[in-house]
Amino acid sequence: MDMWLIMQSKRIQPIILFLFFLSGAAGLIYEVVWQGMLNLVFGNTTFATTTVVASFMGGMALGAYLFGRLADRSGRPLRLYAFLEIGIGAFALLFPLILSMVGHLQLAVFRAFPTVFYNSNVIKFILCFVVLLIPSLLMGGTLPVVSRFFVTDLEHVSGGVGRLYGFNTLGGVTGAFCAVFFLITSLGVRQITFTAAVINLLVAVAALGLNRLAVTRGVQAIDRKTREAGKPEQQTYPGSVRSIVLIIYGLSGFCALAYEVLWTRILAFFLGNSTHAFAVMLTTYLLGLALGSLIFAKVLDRVRHPLTLLAFIEVFIGLFALFSLWEFSILGDILGGSFAALGGRWGALIVSRYFGAFFIMSVPTLLIGIAFPLVNRIFAGSFQGLARGIGSVSAVNTAGCILGSVTAGFLLIPAIGITKSVIVIALINVLLGTAAAASAMLTGHKVKWAAVATAAAVIGVLAALIGTPSIRFHSLLAGHRLIYYSEGASSTVAVSENERGYRFLVVNGVYEVSTDYNSLRTFHMLGHLPLLLHENPQNVLVISFGAGVTSGAVARHDVRKIDAVEISPEVAKANSYFTKENQAVLSDSRVNLIIDDGRNYLLRTLESYDVITADATHPTGSDSWVLYTREFYELCRSRLNPGGFMAQWVPVHALAPVDYKMIVKTFQAVFPNATLWFTNDYTILLGSTEKLSIDFDVFSKRLQEPQVKADLDEYDLADPYAFLGAFVMGGESLAEYSGDVRLNTDNYPYVQSSEKRSQMGTNPANLLELGESIESALPLVRNVTIDPEALRGEVERYSEVVRHIIRARGYYYMRDIERQIEEYEKALAIRPGDKNTTRLLEIARPLFE
Numbered sequence: 001m002d003m004w005l006i007m008q009s010k011r012i013q014p015i016i017l018f019l020f021f022l023s024g025a026a027g028l029i030y031e032v033v034w035q036g037m038l039n040l041v042f043g044n045t046t047f048a049t050t051t052v053v054a055s056f057m058g059g060m061a062l063g064a065y066l067f068g069r070l071a072d073r074s075g076r077p078l079r080l081y082a083f084l085e086i087g088i089g090a091f092a093l094l095f096p097l098i099l100s101m102v103g104h105l106q107l108a109v110f111r112a113f114p115t116v117f118y119n120s121n122v123i124k125f126i127l128c129f130v131v132l133l134i135p136s137l138l139m140g141g142t143l144p145v146v147s148r149f150f151v152t153d154l155e156h157v158s159g160g161v162g163r164l165y166g167f168n169t170l171g172g173v174t175g176a177f178c179a180v181f182f183l184i185t186s187l188g189v190r191q192i193t194f195t196a197a198v199i200n201l202l203v204a205v206a207a208l209g210l211n212r213l214a215v216t217r218g219v220q221a222i223d224r225k226t227r228e229a230g231k232p233e234q235q236t237y238p239g240s241v242r243s244i245v246l247i248i249y250g251l252s253g254f255c256a257l258a259y260e261v262l263w264t265r266i267l268a269f270f271l272g273n274s275t276h277a278f279a280v281m282l283t284t285y286l287l288g289l290a291l292g293s294l295i296f297a298k299v300l301d302r303v304r305h306p307l308t309l310l311a312f313i314e315v316f317i318g319l320f321a322l323f324s325l326w327e328f329s330i331l332g333d334i335l336g337g338s339f340a341a342l343g344g345r346w347g348a349l350i351v352s353r354y355f356g357a358f359f360i361m362s363v364p365t366l367l368i369g370i371a372f373p374l375v376n377r378i379f380a381g382s383f384q385g386l387a388r389g390i391g392s393v394s395a396v397n398t399a400g401c402i403l404g405s406v407t408a409g410f411l412l413i414p415a416i417g418i419t420k421s422v423i424v425i426a427l428i429n430v431l432l433g434t435a436a437a438a439s440a441m442l443t444g445h446k447v448k449w450a451a452v453a454t455a456a457a458v459i460g461v462l463a464a465l466i467g468t469p470s471i472r473f474h475s476l477l478a479g480h481r482l483i484y485y486s487e488g489a490s491s492t493v494a495v496s497e498n499e500r501g502y503r504f505l506v507v508n509g510v511y512e513v514s515t516d517y518n519s520l521r522t523f524h525m526l527g528h529l530p531l532l533l534h535e536n537p538q539n540v541l542v543i544s545f546g547a548g549v550t551s552g553a554v555a556r557h558d559v560r561k562i563d564a565v566e567i568s569p570e571v572a573k574a575n576s577y578f579t580k581e582n583q584a585v586l587s588d589s590r591v592n593l594i595i596d597d598g599r600n601y602l603l604r605t606l607e608s609y610d611v612i613t614a615d616a617t618h619p620t621g622s623d624s625w626v627l628y629t630r631e632f633y634e635l636c637r638s639r640l641n642p643g644g645f646m647a648q649w650v651p652v653h654a655l656a657p658v659d660y661k662m663i664v665k666t667f668q669a670v671f672p673n674a675t676l677w678f679t680n681d682y683t684i685l686l687g688s689t690e691k692l693s694i695d696f697d698v699f700s701k702r703l704q705e706p707q708v709k710a711d712l713d714e715y716d717l718a719d720p721y722a723f724l725g726a727f728v729m730g731g732e733s734l735a736e737y738s739g740d741v742r743l744n745t746d747n748y749p750y751v752q753s754s755e756k757r758s759q760m761g762t763n764p765a766n767l768l769e770l771g772e773s774i775e776s777a778l779p780l781v782r783n784v785t786i787d788p789e790a791l792r793g794e795v796e797r798y799s800e801v802v803r804h805i806i807r808a809r810g811y812y813y814m815r816d817i818e819r820q821i822e823e824y825e826k827a828l829a830i831r832p833g834d835k836n837t838t839r840l841l842e843i844a845r846p847l848f849e
Helices: 002-042 046-073 077-112 121-150 154-186 189-217 219-228 239-271 275-300 306-341 346-379 386-442 448-467 517-533 549-554 569-582 598-604 630-638 657-670 696-703 706-713 720-725 731-738 750-758 764-771 788-813 817-830 835-848
Strands: 481-487 492-497 503-507 510-514 539-543 561-566 591-595 609-614 640-650 675-679 682-688 727-730
Touching (some): 002 046, 002 077, 002 154, 002 598, 046 121, 046 386, 077 121, 077 189, 077 598, 121 154, 121 386, 154 189, 239 346, 239 386, 275 346, 275 750, 306 346, 306 386, 306 448, 346 386, 346 750, 386 448, 386 481, 481 569, 492 569, 503 569, 510 517, 517 549, 517 609, 517 640, 517 675, 517 682, 517 696, 517 706, 549 561, 561 569, 569 591, 630 640, 630 682, 640 657, 657 682, 657 750, 657 764, 696 706, 696 720, 720 788, 764 788, 788 817, 817 835
Parallel strands (some): 539 561, 539 609, 561 591
Antiparallel strands (some): 481 492, 492 503, 503 510
């Protein structure tokens, strides 16, 4: 009879594995999507993101602990599992409404107690934990509950738990990959949530059906029958040893998530800062865990000395983590070679990224994945308390994971840097292996050789900790020298300088600010343009302080207050290396530097502004895409005073044409009177609450104000005709240019995936098309006190000059330097001696020669 029952159970098991795979896919879809949605409410700072993850994992730990105990008392674990899935799906359907309510509650709290709670991360954590408590609690309970049915006896704990964990994690890999690479842009964020909820509900229906089948055929009676047949009830290890193993595994979880934080920070230098790059890192890490459990699950049930094996697993996790520091030294060459070998397109980029991430993380994550089913076998006491044991193991490990991620990001990196942090965590792993080996000796197993081996490993890692110099992770270009480097909780910031004296601000390997002529001209125009056109600007908000150049340009004007928001405190500290370019702007009493997420600051503040400038990083960035959506522009408009302006920097050359037009169309959907301006390499979208009308007389006089003129003279912008010549188009022409492309929204963040459509490179097509679309700014000009024909002639000549410059930049990105120079020469023929064109030509000629 027992054999018949077990056979029936084994027929059901593949179905259970498939359902658990689907459940894992839905769970990671939620984690990816909800983290994005929660960051819109709580902010996109490092602490806010950590708060979301910690709240999610904290709920899962609590759920594993509570439902593990409940499952052992349940006669029908499959039915309980079905109810958990129903609860997860139902919550997901209500999540947008709940999040909206919590968002309003957060604003009410911050606005009611601004001096006490305005920057209170404790309040954010409490609210976030409350939001995620129910779904994460239910998700955390699924593994111990299903294991109660799936594992038929103590002799197959590793095999059963390992397969469940592996399939669930593999489902998570699939869910996260599909969500980021396909579903968000094709279905939309809210629709993905609903789709995942449907998956949960379908899994619940299937589980209820299997529960009915199991009851009908008597499979639920396996627990009783197997115990009656003499299956072991006694604890396989003494309670003291099991407690030690539980502590070891909790600390192992601490190390596992610390590694993920550290590796992700380092890999960002090689893989980039895009949403796709971070998806590659996450799914590679999870894939290693899944494969480790799946491949070795059954083998672990036949291991004679699991404690000894655990000892060596912990030691080798530490040693391979240590080895990863050397692997990073050759990773750049590996990525470059594989990318070129695969054809150099976007698909090749993703494959090479996966190859690089797997090169670093494969062995350690495989070992981490093996440890989970192994520890469950060691910790299993009695069959009757199986789910409780699995729940305790999961809960302790997850709690360790939370502590590890927070400690690595907020304590270790700022205190000792990334390199030493990796070595310290590796040392902890090796010490855990030593503790496991000592525990094995308590069981009577003679493992002197294991103790000697682990002791040698400890000495080796200690030597590495003392002798290994800190590696400075940065993407230093040829001919650059490093003049500043800082590893902080939120980012790694470097400042480099090349042979020509240009300085570069590098954040997590991405070159954000350069002091070359074209970049500085853009920063200054971004700061000056809206203030020159505003009737009486007093309050100004600069989103993305960066090196402070735009804020310095704003400070040249007679304004009352300048609020400058910067997400990274490490970036703000590096501004001292750009005091010449930003004119020591932080010493200006009118400037208020705010370390915060720009969008979240706007959401919470009650301030209103005459001018808002936004100079975020690339729209595909994992932390900057939120500053290019319709909702962000609507938020900015709601904070503008009547007659106010918003200026948005857009990298025209670094987006696919459809995505560049999408940003333009989205901006104009909120600011119908928007205009587009060009400055050598970039474009600026200028939005206003009212129709743009340029008082030429006032505009010209402002350009002659001593501080403004001195600032703009250096970048050949003090001439009113030069400024008006930078106008590209506006109104109906701008709407016609963007065409019928979609809007970029929080729910459909299409531009986030522009990396795929732009093929990772520059897009000369945008520039060449803009060159054919230039219109005159004259229809916007009024109160002209000079000869109108003279004005028309000057503005039209400048427009033609800009047309040729735009074309020249297009040819530059096509690597056709000869035609680039020809366009500059045509521009000089129109305006002989034009300073801006002359400088561009001086830069281009050495490239041709």
